[in-house]
Amino acid sequence: MLEATPHNNVHPFVGGDMGGFHSPLDAVFWGHHNMLDCLWTEWNIDRQNPNTNDPAWNGLHFTEFVDENGAPADVTAGITVLFPILSYQFESCSAVQAGAARKKFNAKALEQFLRAGAPVKFDISKRIELQGVVEAEVGKPIRSVAKIEAEAFRTVLESTANSAALLKVDGADVPDKTDFYVRVFLGLPGAGAETSIDDPHFAGSFGFFQDGKAMAGMPMQEKLGYLIDISPTLRQLTAAGSLPSPLDVTLVTVPYGRESAAMGQRLKVDKLSLNIAAIK
Secondary structure, eight states: OTIIIIITTHHHHHOGGGGSTTGGGSHHHHHHHHHHHHHHHIIIIISOOOOBOOHHHHTOEEOSOBOTTSOBOOEEHHHHTTHHHHTOOOOOOSSSOTTHHHHHSOHHHHHHHHHHOBOOOEEEEEEEEEESOEEEETTSEEEEEEEEOGGGGHHHHHSOTTEEEEEEEEEEEOOSOOOEEEEEEESOTTOOTTSOTTSTTEEEEEEOOOOSOOOTTOOOOSEEEEEEEOHHHHHHHHHTTOOOSSEEEEEEEEESSTTOTTTTOEEEEEEEEEEEEEEO
């Protein structure tokens, strides 16, 4: 979800080199990624949320980078979470007091917390196939792509925040032009590009970060997948007494502007499913 929204959408919104794997050529790239790192640090260090201890993540090894002299620079994902205490510090990037955890814990204890991580797991208790192939022209909504009976997510509404209803998008074809995003609305079959994201039926969005130019060493991905956590919207609509059953799911393709190069292209998704998960 982090990859699909706060990260991806900014790249094609800016366009040019930022729209693909050559994005570091644009100076905006560095400000964008610096802000994402700041948000991660605030969540991880100042709010004391552990990263996963899954070796597939913290042991992920990157070899396609070079240093300022052009020499190979190897780095693993796990070591990067230590940079904000070993190499640099951020000013406040949110409402949380900057450096709160760094003042509370000594450097050694904080480093141990970051290195250890914690197990993070989604236990899928129920999976409901909603729709097969979905296809539409960019700029037009895909109305009522699925209808979900309220009973399907009752456990999520009756439980704590440790359970979630996840809309899973599988096999999204990457269009040639990616300057648009896809918004998800629940219980609002008439939603369109003009519908505000402040509408209580808005559940989330996802965007694409890829164009026809692959970066050296990075394979082009033909199809992508996304998760949208629709639980907060479900709970909000329930609290307001406006959660219908069955619940319509509407996808709205929204170009970044009238001159969007994506206008007229077609978005195709292989499958939609609802996944009820316990978060551990």
